[in-house]
Every structure is written in C-alpha cells, then in structure tokens.
Amino acid sequence: MTGVRPPVRVGDVLQLAPGDYRYGVDRVEYGTSALRLRVQYAPRSPEILAGEWIPVLGVEVRPNGTDGRARAVHVRRAALPASRDDTGAGGTDATSASRARSGGLGEAGQQAGGERGEPEQTDDDHGLR
Secondary structure, three states, X not given: OOOOOOOOOOXXXXXXXXXXXXXXXXXXXXXXXOEEEEEEEOOXXXXXXXXXXXXXXXXXXXXXXXXXXXXXXXXXXXXXXXXXXXXXXOHHHHHHHHHHHHOOOHHHHHHOOOOOOOXXXXXXXXXXX
C-alpha cells in the first residue's frame, strides 16, 4: 500500500454511527448507539484493508473527552475518513481526523511517530487476521 493512505491508522478518532460498526465473536451484533473511538490498533494487511469490514481495537472517547473502555470492533470501510476521501465526501471530517491522529503535528510528525513514539506495528500483533 505504498503511497496510498490506509483507511484507518493508529491515533485516528472515529465518529461511528450505529450501523457503521459491529462487535461480537459467537454472535455478531451491530452497534445501537453512536461510538467515538480512538484507534490503538489497525491492520496493515492490504487484504484486510480491502474488505468491507475492518477490525479495529481502540478506546471509547466519552462525551467529556475522557477515555472509556477498550473496544474491539469491526468498522464499515465506507464510514472511515480515508474511504470518504476516495469518494470526495471526506472534507472536514478527514482533516479533523488527521489532526487528531497526529496530535497536531501534521503528516511529517506522524510519519516520524509523532511525540507519542508509537512502536512499529504488525498485522498479527493482536491476532486480527
């Protein structure tokens, strides 16, 4: 995926509508309320990223901005900022997500790991294959 922005990256803050995420192992359930999620893990495999549903690990962001519980969800690809950019509908949401993701450092800061010093991540870090 060289030169192509993945649809979701560590640090993205996703605003997801109820039908745009699902969870569960034995029985898949769709979300029943909006979810704001700060991404802590996102796969890098082109095969996984090309699917309609992308597995993501993150932390809920409460309305007051504090961290909530950890969540493992599958996010509808079309609901992700980069996917909306591909269709020309991303606009401000994608810009906000980019700023949130990079901690205000922009693309250069993010590529250098930002101030967070995030470790290199592999697709099998969390068994999401």
